[in-house]
Amino acid sequence: MINKSALAQPDVLLVLQSADAPVDSEYLHTLPYAPVLVMTTQPSLISSTSLVFHLPNDANQKAVHRLLHSVERVLNARRHVVTLVANGGTGKTQAVLKFVSENLSRFSNVWFFDASSNDTLTANFKALGKAAGVGEDVRDVRDFLARINQKWLCIFDNVDDENVFLKDYIPSCNHGSMIITSRLSEISQMASPDCHIELMDLTEASAVELLLNQAHKQSSDENQNLAFEIVGALGCHALAVSTAGAYIGGTPTCTMGNYLTHFNKKKKKILNYRMRALDNYQRTVYSAFLLSFEKLSYPTQVLMQICAYLNPTAIPLEIFTRAATFTGNDINTVDVDPPIQAIYFVKEFFSLFADKDSWEDSVVEMCQLSLASYNAVKKCLDFHAVIHTCAQETVKCHYISQTATLILARATPLGDAIEEYQFRRQLLIHASHIWQVNNLPTVHTKICLAHIFKESGMLVQTEKLAEEVLLAHKQVFGVHHPQTLTSMGNLALTYFYLGKLEAAKRLEQEVLPLRKQVLGDYHPDTLISMANLALTHREHGEFESAEKLGEEVLLLRKQVLGVHHPDTLTSMNNLALTYQAHGKLEVAEKLGEQVLLLRKKVIGDCHHHTLDAMANLSYTYKKCGKLKAGEKLEKKVLSLRKQVLGDHHPATLTAMTNLATTYWELGKLKEAEKLEEKVLPLCKQVLGYHHPATLTAMANLATTYRELGKLEAAEQLGEKVFLLYKQVFGKYHPHTLTSMANLAITYGWEYGKLEAAEKLGEEVLLLRKQVLGAHHSDTLTSMNNLALTYQAHGKLKTAEKLGEEVLLLYKQVLGDHHPYTLTSMDNLVITYQACGKLGAAEKLKKDISKACVTPRGLWRCPEA
Structure with missing residues (x-):
């Protein structure tokens, strides 16, 4: 017996399943307007297997409210179609069920169809037609729905198969309404005006609440903090968050504090963890993902698997198009254990995309199934963190991760052009991701990543890679081979940038005679070694040696390369800086002006090397006391950098920093402060928190605060930058010692801190x-x-x-x-x-x- 009063209770839904024809006939006419939600069996019918239950409250509340707003418009006179699109596991079906449970009285009938395939949808229509006695053909049922001139609602759930032609099932009439849930983005084309909903992930706050509820944990400050960390790692994905909570609640050894450790060790097990819920939702995070993934073409599946070993955000499509046209060798004789399977697979992978349009076709596939999003302006792919993890779990061959690394290396340009530098900046997050999780399989990959890291100020990583490359070259080629000498020179330069001046000097003094012996005194590589050793002497304060060697390099480059060769002009520029550091300011000024004139003549006014010479000359002017001339030149440099490179290029930020320093030296402290407060957040945004240029900007601002009498701000920022320098470069780097010295000066200016100033100054x-x-x-x-x-x-x-x-x-x-x-x-x-x-x-x-x-x-x- 049906309890009709139960149907009127709030938040209660009557679900009818597997009703037979006689029962259908008996009850169909007795409850023609009853608020009924029919699942995938005999829609709108009463049977002895009926079940009353409360719907879960863990759907995305914001999406439910938006859905409510859209569906309310459905209740108007004309027919409306609401489309709800999102990837698997975000709670589409739950959101719809919750809406229906709260609005049953608005509808004469509610029919729920499983539209995941043509077979299931046809079976649902056949069952309804049989129950209603109108025939079992899809057209008969469609016409039957059209004849019911009432406010009915049809729900087409999980229209995820592009081969399902939904229009064949939708009645032609101006009454009744439909809700369609899908992962396919093109389903939005079926929506009535303003009735399409993109169901986004949970907000952080709602995700935390859901996690704690599912885990049966109290909302203490500690649990809140741990929950924020977990939902952040899961990207606020509704099903993943629910699963995490259920796993924590149901696994005695798993806590809020160690869940992420469990997850990283047992990803596939947890992604396949099946929750015991009242709504009978049977899909796990992984199975929900697979429903979409298995619909992808094979090339697109492989592309997605390779992307799973890159950073999940901002993956430039250019990585793949560049790598596809790579003409070098993935391996050479120095690779003693080459990744043969990965190299073969790279070739097989690119053969799948012989047609250039294939890349975009794959992007469209992934986006249509809500597996990825695409930024058309930046031409970059983005993957949700959970989808990214699931994609990695589909990989059965261990060499796919090596394939991703080889492709990244193939795509890395090693030239000096601005476009190549800018692309390497885009590759940084992916190089960092690979560095953290994979061993680099070839020397070429190590060289490429070292190049990316060096430009971004990640010198510790650069040093490790440079040492590994040198060791490999020595073992295979011996110490006298040109490639070994090149890797020695690169490592020495890395030591120089790290402030390990003694190590740099020792290695450069070893490389120089070897290059003279192997290549000759006049070879360009020999002259590079001489030039680098001269720079190290200068940084060491050995000005006489630096000056002598710098003059020798300049003379040889003039003889070998000519006066106008870029390397010759670089030697002139470096020698001018050495004269300046040695206090020979007039000579430095004269040579700096000569370099600038020649660079303008040879490579043009706007070339970045010309602007470097201009910046160096402005510095010399300031050292000579010509602060106004320095300021004028630096303003010109900044203007040209913005014009040529853009406002956010690192060289532009350096020009801003230099101009702010000049303002400081001119006593224009307010102008200096304003410009430094502008450049510091830009450096953090563009270069990262730990880049040397960011730390310089931070140190300069601390000094300006001190000069302005803002001693508390100066002290706080000074202590912060000192700590960062120690973390990034180590305690003994010259930059670290400079920040320590600046902090000692700040302490000396503060009342009652002379003891601290003295102690730090002595150290x-x-x-x-x-x-x-x-x-x-x-x-x-x-x-x-x-x-x-x-x-x-x-x-x-x-x-x-x-x-x-x-x-x-x-x-x-x-x-x-x-x-x-x-x-x-x-x-x-x-x-x-x-x-x-x-x-x-x-x-x-x-x-x-x-x-x-x-x-x-x-x-x-x-x-x-």
Whole structure:
């Protein structure tokens, strides 16, 4: 007996299954308008197997409300079709069922059809026709629905097969309404105006609530934090979040704290975990994914599997089109254990896409099944984190991950063109993803990833790869082979960028004689080694050696390559910087102007090497005290960088940083602060939090805050950048020591922090002596600044002794007229006066006057 009063209760739905014909005939006419939801058996009929249950409340509430809004329009006079499209497991069916349960009284009848295939849909129509006594042909049932001039609702669920022609089943009439759920994006074309819904993933908050409910966990702060981490990893995918909660709740050894560890170890098991739910939903996360994946063509399936080993977001289609036209070799003789299967599979894979349009066809396939989204502007694919994981679990061959790595390496350009640099920047997140999860199978892949990492400031990774490449070359070719020497040179340059100057110097001094022996004195690679060693000497503070070697390289390049060759101009540029660092400012200025003129003539005004020369000359102008000329040139550099490279290119950001520094030196602190506060977030966005340029921007802003008297902000930012430098470069890198020195100065400016300033200043000085040597300009800067700290602390004798020592060293290293020498003289005058040695102070003042420099009083040598 049917309890008719039960049908009127809220949130209750009567589900009728497997009714036979006699029962159908008996009850069909007694309840013609009853609120009934019919599943995939005998629609709208009452039977002895009926079941009353409460619908789950874990559907996406936002989507339900949107669905409610759309379906309410269905209740108007004309027929409406609502389409609901999303990938598997996002709760489409649950959202529809919840809507129906809350709105049963609005409809005369509700018919629910399983539209996952032509067979199931035809069977549902046949059953309805048989029950209604109108015939079992699809056309008969369709006409029957058209004749019922009432507010009925048809639900076509899971229209995921593109071979299902749904229009053959939809009645032609102006009454009644339909809801269609599907993974196919083109289903949206069937929607009435403004009646298409894209069901998105859960919000973070609703996903956390769902997870905690399914896991039967209290909503404590600790559980909330752990839940946010879990739903973030799952991308707020409704079914995945539900499954995670059920797995945690049903697995004694799994907790909120260790779920992600469980997941990473047992992905396939958890993705296939079947929840015990009242709604009889039988699909697991993985099975829901497979329903769509198995509909893809074989080439598209393989493409998706390869993408599963890249980062799930922003996968440029250009990776595959570039790799397809690669003309080099995936392996060479240095690869002792080459990935043969992966290499064969790469060739097989690209043979599947012989037609260039095939790539776009595969993108369309994945997007139509809601397995991926495509950014048409950036031409990039994006995969949901859960779908990405599921795709990886379909892989049965171990070499697919190696295939993805080989394809990325094939796609990596190694040239200097701006377009190639920009594409390498796009590859960074994928190179990082591969680095974290896969062993690199060939030397070529290591070289390519090292190139990507080096440009992005990921020098620790670059160092490891460069060392592995060198070891492989030595083992196979020996130390005298040109490729071995090239890898030695690359590793030495990496050491240089890492601030490991001693290691760089040792390796460069080993490479140079070997290249002379193997290649000859005049070979371009030999000259590169000479040039790099000269740079290392300069950074070491060994200006005489740097100058001598730089002059030799320049002369040889003029002879071998000619005056106008780009490498010759680079040598001129580097030598100008060496003269500048050595205090030979007039010579540096003259040579810098010559380089700029020649680069304009040879490669044009807007070439990035010309702009580099312009930036270097502006720096020399500032060192010469020509701050206005430096500012003017830097503004021009910034304008051209924006014009040529765009606002967000790293070189543009460097130009902004340099101009802000000039504002600082001109005393335009507000302008400096404004520009630095603009450039820092851009550096974080474009280059990443740990890139050297980002850390420089952060350090400069901290210094500006200090000069503006914003000491608390300066201290906080200074401590942060010091910590980051230690993490990225290590404790002994020159940049780390500079940030430590800057922090010591900030402490010295703050009331009551002289002890901390003194302690940190002494530590910096000791480390700089160890790392850079006693005569390096940075070491002398630390001595000068520590003397000032002693003076401020009232330790006048110690300050005097250290001040005299640093002045003597400045004269020996940089000469009597270098700005830093004159600065230390200024500071020593103040110290003599504080000690009551007025005669010594006056004598030193006269020495300064002879150099035509006006004493500026207490002044610190710049650190940033």
